[in-house]
Every structure is written in C-alpha cells, then in structure tokens.
Amino acid sequence: MRLSSKVTTLLILAAVIAIAPVFFPSSYYFRVGSLIFVNGLAVTGLVILIGYAGQISLGHAGFAGIGAYACALAPVHLGLHPAFAALLGAALSAGIAFLVGRPILRLKGYYLAVASLGFGILVSMVLSNEAQLTGGPDGMAVPELGLRGALKAIGIDLSNTEFWYAFSGFVLVLGAWLALNLHHSPTGRALRALHGSEVAARTVGVDVAHYKLVAFVLSAVYASVSGSLLALQNKFITPDVAGFMHSIEMVTMTVLGGAGSVLGAILGAAILTTLPQVLTIFQEYEQLMLGLVMMLVMIFMREGLLPSITRRIRGRGE
Amino acid sequence: MSLLQIEGLGIDFGGLRAVNDVGFSLKPGEIVSVIGPNGAGKTTLFNMISGVYAPARGRVVLDGEDVTRMPPHLLARRGLSRTFQNLQIFQSMSVLENAVVGHHLHERGSVFADLFSLPAARRRSKASEDSARALLDRVGLGRAAEQEAGSLSYGALKRLEIARALALKPRVLLLDEPAAGCNAVETEEIDHLIAQVAAEGVSILLVEHDMKMVMRISNHIVVLDHGEKIAEGEPAAIARDPRVIEAYLGAQATEAKHADG
Numbered sequence: 417m418r419l420s421s422k423v424t425t426l427l428i429l430a431a432v433i434a435i436a437p438v439f440f441p442s443s444y445y446f447r448v449g450s451l452i453f454v455n456g457l458a459v460t461g462l463v464i465l466i467g468y469a470g471q472i473s474l475g476h477a478g479f480a481g482i483g484a485y486a487c488a489l490a491p492v493h494l495g496l497h498p499a500f501a502a503l504l505g506a507a508l509s510a511g512i513a514f515l516v517g518r519p520i521l522r523l524k525g526y527y528l529a530v531a532s533l534g535f536g537i538l539v540s541m542v543l544s545n546e547a548q549l550t551g552g553p554d555g556m557a558v559p560e561l562g563l564r565g566a567l568k569a570i571g572i573d574l575s576n577t578e579f580w581y582a583f584s585g586f587v588l589v590l591g592a593w594l595a596l597n598l599h600h601s602p603t604g605r606a607l608r609a610l611h612g613s614e615v616a617a618r619t620v621g622v623d624v625a626h627y628k629l630v631a632f633v634l635s636a637v638y639a640s641v642s643g644s645l646l647a648l649q650n651k652f653i654t655p656d657v658a659g660f661m662h663s664i665e666m667v668t669m670t671v672l673g674g675a676g677s678v679l680g681a682i683l684g685a686a687i688l689t690t691l692p693q694v695l696t697i698f699q700e701y702e703q704l705m706l707g708l709v710m711m712l713v714m715i716f717m718r719e720g721l722l723p724s725i726t727r728r729i730r731g732r733g734e
Numbered sequence: 735m736s737l738l739q740i741e742g743l744g745i746d747f748g749g750l751r752a753v754n755d756v757g758f759s760l761k762p763g764e765i766v767s768v769i770g771p772n773g774a775g776k777t778t779l780f781n782m783i784s785g786v787y788a789p790a791r792g793r794v795v796l797d798g799e800d801v802t803r804m805p806p807h808l809l810a811r812r813g814l815s816r817t818f819q820n821l822q823i824f825q826s827m828s829v830l831e832n833a834v835v836g837h838h839l840h841e842r843g844s845v846f847a848d849l850f851s852l853p854a855a856r857r858r859s860k861a862s863e864d865s866a867r868a869l870l871d872r873v874g875l876g877r878a879a880e881q882e883a884g885s886l887s888y889g890a891l892k893r894l895e896i897a898r899a900l901a902l903k904p905r906v907l908l909l910d911e912p913a914a915g916c917n918a919v920e921t922e923e924i925d926h927l928i929a930q931v932a933a934e935g936v937s938i939l940l941v942e943h944d945m946k947m948v949m950r951i952s953n954h955i956v957v958l959d960h961g962e963k964i965a966e967g968e969p970a971a972i973a974r975d976p977r978v979i980e981a982y983l984g985a986q987a988t989e990a991k992h993a994d995g
C-alpha cells in the first residue's frame with residue numbers, strides 16, 4: 417500500500433529528529449537542532465497562510481514577540497506557570513490576529529505585505545519602548561519551564577540542550593501533524609481553493625474573508641508558540657524576536673523550502689538556520705554567499721527546494 | 735411561478751453601458767439561453783446575477799427573495815451556482831479535489847475538527863469525495879480524478895467546472911459557454927448532460943455560441959446586443975426574427991463565410 421503524503425511526512429520528520437543526535441559530535445548541535453525546530457514551527461504556520469491560502473505576511477514575528485514576552489511577563493505579573501503563560505500568549509496572538517486580520521486581509525499582494533509589515537513593526541516598537549515592563553531593547557529574563565525537572569523525577573535525565581532538542585522536536589511534529597490534517601480537510605481545501613481562484617471559491621460558497629482570517633489566526637498561533645519556545649529555551653528575550661528581520665527570515669525559509677509543503681518549509685528552516693554557520697568558512701563573504709544561494713534557488717526552483725526536487729525525481733521515474 | 739426573476743438589470747463601466755434594462759425570468763427545470771454577439775454583455779449579465787459584479791440598476795429575485803448585490807457565497811447557499819467562460823480552475827489541486835470543493839457547503843464543520851482530523855471531519859470528507867467521483871463520472875472525467883487539474887485539456891476543464899457547479903446541488907445553474915473548446919462528440923455529451931440536469935428540475939441559464947445546440951435544447955431565448963435585450967421568445971421565433979438575424983445570426987453567417995473563404 418502507498419503511504420499517504422501525510423504519514424510519509426510525519427515519519428520522515430520524526431525519524432530525522434530521533435536519529436540525527438547519533439551523529440552529533442557535541443552538545444552544541446542539540447542547540448542548533450532545537451533552533452531549527454523552533455523556526456520550523458513558525459514556518460509550518462506560514463505554510464497554512466502562504467502555501468495553502470496564498471496570503472502573505474511580513475509581520476508574523478510580531479506574534480512570535482507576543483508569545484515570547486507572554487512567557488517572560490505573565491509568570492512575574494500574573495503568577496502564571498510558564499507553560500500557561502505560553503498558552504495565554506497563543507490566545508492573545510489569536511485574538512490580536514483576529515482583530516488585525518479582519519481589515520488587512522481585505523488587501524491583496526503587496527498592499528497586504530506592507531500592512532502586515534506595519535503590524536510587526538508596531539509590536540517590536542511597543543516591546544522596545546515599554547522599557548519599564550519589558551526591559552526595553554536590553555531584553556529581559558524568562559523563567560525556567562520546569563518540565564526538565566519533572567522528567568528527571570520520573571527517571572528521564574536529560575541535559576538542558578538535550579531536553580530542548582527533544583521538546584521542541586515534539587512540538588514541531590505535533591504542529592506538522594495539525595497542518596497536514598488541515599491540508600486534506602474541508603477547511604484546507606477551502607483555503608487552497610481561494611488561493612487558486614477567489615471568484616470560483618466564492619461561487620461554490622466559500623466565505624473567502626472568513627477563511628483568510630482562519631489561516632491568519634492559525635499561523636499567528638504557530639508563530640506565538642514558536643516565540644514562546646525560543647524565550648523559554650534561551651531564558652532571555654529581546655525585542656529582536658518581534659523584529660522586521662525575523663519576519664523576513666520566516667517568510668524566506670517558507671518560500672525557499674517550498675511554501676506548499678510542510679516538509680519543504682521545515683527544510684527551508686533547517687537550511688537557513690544552519691547555512692550561516694556552515695558559510696562561515698567563506699568568512700567575510702558569508703552574507704554574500706547566503707544571498708546568492710537564495711537567489712539561485714528562487715530563479716531555478718520557483719516552487720521552492722523540496723517540491724522542485726521531488727517533481728524532478730518523479731519526472732525521471734516515469 | 736418563476737424561480738429566478740431579472741428586472742431592469744444594468745451596469746456601466748466608465749462611460750460604457752455594458753448592460754442596460756435587461757429583464758426575463760426562469761421557471762424550475764427550464765433552460766433559458768442568452769445569446770448575442772461578442773461584447774453584447776452576456777458574461778457581464780451572469781456576473782451581476784451571481785453577485786460577482788454589483789449592478790447599478792435593477793433587481794435579481796431568487797425564489798421570491800431580493801438577492802440583488804448579495805455576495806456569491808451567500809447566493810451559493812441559496813442554490814445558485816455557475817461556471818466561467820474564462821476558466822476558473824483550482825490549478826494546483828487534483829481533478830477530484832476541484833470537484834470536492836464544490837461540496838464545500840455540505841461538508842463545512844469546525845476548524846477544530848479539521849485540525850485534529852476528528853472522525854466527523856473525515857466522514858464529511860469521505861462523503862463529498864464519493865459524491866465528487868460520481869459527478870466526475872457523469873461529466874466523463876472519472877478516469878482523470880487523480881490527475882493535477884492543470885494538466886487537463888480546455889474542453890475537459892470546462893466539464894470539470896460543470897461537475898464542480900453541480901456539486902452544490904443547485905436550483906439555478908448558470909453556464910457560460912460550456913461547450914467552448916469541445917469537439918462535436920463532447921458538445922453532444924454536454925448537450926445531453928444539460929438536458930438531463932434540467933429534467934431533474936434545475937433551472938439553467940445558458941450562454942453558448944453553438945447555435946445548433948442553443949436551438950435544440952432551449953425552452954426560451956433572450957437576445958442581447960450592445961447590452962440591451964433586443965428580442966426574446968421560443969427558439970423557432972428567435973431564428974426567424976429579422977433583428978436577431980441582423981445583429982447576431984447574420985454576423986455569424988458573415989464570420990462563417992470568412993472562415994470558409
């Protein structure tokens with residue numbers, strides 16, 4: 417029997433996450449791995465928004481900022497456990513995405529890009545300027561999640577980097593599972609339909625404004641959880657998490673790897689998270705090489721790395 | 735009782751009166767064709783009836799309810815469905831998925847159920863998939879179900895749009911040149927399909943340039959020229975109407991002559 421693309425994707429993802437540590441020469445690689453998974457989670461959300469629904473956002477780091485600062489602030493000011501602080505951040509992001517998405521999703525193409533960009537800038541400005549609350553540009557400390565201690569009590573003893581590798585890997589697989597479920601569901605089909613032809617989607621009864629908002633809110637929650645995970649594992653956070661560069665990075669990872677494919681976008685996150693480290697052998701030309709790789713991929717593989725490669729392999733197989 | 739009633743409908747684009755003061759009505763199970771030369775305003779009329787354009791003047795009444803300027807997705811809920819002259823296919827989805835999307839209104843559930851792939855969501859997907867397969871068989875695309883829609887021929891995509899529109903289980907179906915790009919055999923199949931659908935009680939509003947087909951299957955014909963209704967009546971009467979022959983059939987005859995020569 418042929419495995420469905422959903423099962424294949426999840427198996428590949430889980431297998432890579434589980435097996436990769438065998439090849440790690442040092443604990444530093446666990447750290448890189450968990451950063452990949454955190455970015456991977458954010459881009460999986462963007463697959464729903466960009467890949468399924470065909471909408472763009474250049475401000476999603478704003479939601480990562482909300483998720484990150486929720487973990488820093490809610491434990492101190494509301495006495496919440498950091499895990500619940502992350503959930504609060506996700507709920508807050510969903511609410512804000514709902515309010516912001518309504519007016520801006522009426523816009524299309526670059527108008528939407530600029531409006532969402534404005535939203536991201538707004539969030540990072542607030543985080544920088546409310547110094548009394550957030551510590552301003554210097555950032556602030558984030559409390560310990562505490563799950564590692566709990567695991568230790570039941571006999572699972574992981575180092576800090578190992579724990580965050582495993583935990584963010586787990587959350588990523590969960591996020592990928594949800595996004596893949598969505599792809600083959602009535603909601604996912606409605607999203608992909610309005611991507612293909614808005615007018616045709618409307619005439620078969622798809623409430624286009626509603627479904628765009630659904631995609632926007634879902635992707636905001638992914639970005640928020642990604643920001644929370646980053647804050648909790650770094651135990652420190654600065655407004656950069658909500659910054660313009662972070663938003664651009666998220667979109668670039670998604671599009672480079674293949675916005676239409678969950679696995680592709682995660683591959684994009686893996687490449688753009690590790691490539692800067694690999695390219696350090698080019699020393700001062702590092703950024704230049706990075707830019708060059710990105711341009712070449714987009715010129716020769718417009719659908720993104722993974723979809724283009726699988727298409728080529730299939731084409732040869734036939 | 736008429737199911738769809740159009741009264742004094744009109745719209746302007748800049749200075750151009752694209753459609754002006756057009757009215758007619760459609761009974762259940764009736765096939766009404768709108769004919770007229772290129773640029774007469776047929777597609778524009780369809781766009782106003784289906785809520786894609788907001789008419790500047792006039793009314794659209796569906797089953798007694800004033801639905802003028804109602805957005806397309808709400809019209810779809812009231813049983814109005816359409817196809818497009820310039821194809822509007824979901825290119826990157828499979829042929830089957832295109833037809834499944836037509837079931838959207840019957841398979842809608844909560845986003846939560848869809849995210850977690852709950853049994854209810856899977857059941858709804860399965861039901862619309864089965865129905866979509868049956869519809870694809872009906873338009874002769876059953877074998878192409880798993881192909882990417884973008885890979886089909888023009889004529890096949892026309893039929894895919896019909897399958898998708900039928901998936902809504904419409905009461906009124908608007909078909910904008912369904913046989914364009916189809917060969918003689920395919921045209922005849924579409925002809926049968928339309929007659930069959932109408933026999934099931936669906937009212938059909940048809941725009942088609944194939945005059946033989948129009949004359950054969952229409953109960954009633956509305957003729958547009960320069961956005962105005964210049965005649966309407968039974969096929970036989972329309973075929974004899976001198977204004978119609980001049981405005982449209984004549985023009986086509988000239989075209990045919992050019993093509994022959």
Ligand SMILES: Nc1ncnc2c1ncn2[C@@H]1O[C@H](COP(=O)(O)OP(=O)(O)OP(=O)(O)O)[C@@H](O)[C@H]1O
Pocket residue numbers: 747750752770771772773774775776777778779819
């Ligand atoms: N969105 C629009 N903006 C401006 N003008 C338009 C628009 N849509 C249609 N028109 C104009 O309105 C007139 C009617 O066009 P329409 O497409 O309705 O004709 P038609 O009868 O469907 O022709 P055909 O047989 O070629 O399909 C044409 O002059 C066309 O250029």
Ligand SMILES: [Mg+2]
Pocket residue numbers: 776777778819
């Ligand atoms: Mg037309």
